Amino acid sequence: xxxxxxxxxxxxxxxxxxxxxxxxxxxxxxxxxxxxxxxxxxxxxxxxxxxxxxxxxxxxxxxxxxxxxxxxxxxxxxxxxxxxxxxxxxxxxxxxxxxxxxxxxxxxxxxxxxxxxxxxxxxxxxxxxxxxxxxxxxxxxxxxxxxxxx
Numbered sequence: 001x002x003x004x005x006x007x008x009x010x011x012x013x014x015x016x017x018x019x020x021x022x023x024x025x026x027x028x029x030x031x032x033x034x035x036x037x038x039x040x041x042x043x044x045x046x047x048x049x050x051x052x053x054x055x056x057x058x059x060x061x062x063x064x065x066x067x068x069x070x071x072x073x074x075x076x077x078x079x080x081x082x083x084x085x086x087x088x089x090x091x092x093x094x095x096x097x098x099x100x101x102x103x104x105x106x107x108x109x110x111x112x113x114x115x116x117x118x119x120x121x122x123x124x125x126x127x128x129x130x131x132x133x134x135x136x137x138x139x140x141x142x143x144x145x146x147x148x149x150x
Contacts, residue, residue, distance in 0.1 A: 039114035065103035104130040
């Protein structure tokens with residue numbers, strides 16, 4: 001009779017995993033594909049020690065949010081909906097207009113809808129930093145990461 005193997009699962013019990021910083025350039029990348037990559041990193045699913053009930057994800061910096069790509073006619077036909085709470089208070093804004101006005105909100109909103117709708121999801125979204133241009137104030141964290149790798 002063949003010997004049975006036991007599979008073991010790695011749990012992060014007690015020790016906090018090392019948080020890394022990832023910089024992603026959004027220039028001409030489709031919004032949905034960019035958001036899935038960012039959400040995967042924020043949740044920690046790219047790591048072998050991923051545990052669904054703990055925060056083992058990394059920090060993500062998204063640059064050039066104003067240049068994110070919208071394929072097909074999504075810029076004109078896809079809407080962001082808000083409701084004010086009053087009769088007739090439905091507010092619609094196209095993704096193209098939102099990308100011009102507040103590109104950070106477009107990327108953050110898309111990523112937020114891909115994260116868990118729990119307390120843990122609210123902690124994960126705080127590790128996302130989105131910037132309209134190519135400049136960001138997190139050079140110190142990236143410099144510390146480069147020093148660790150050397």
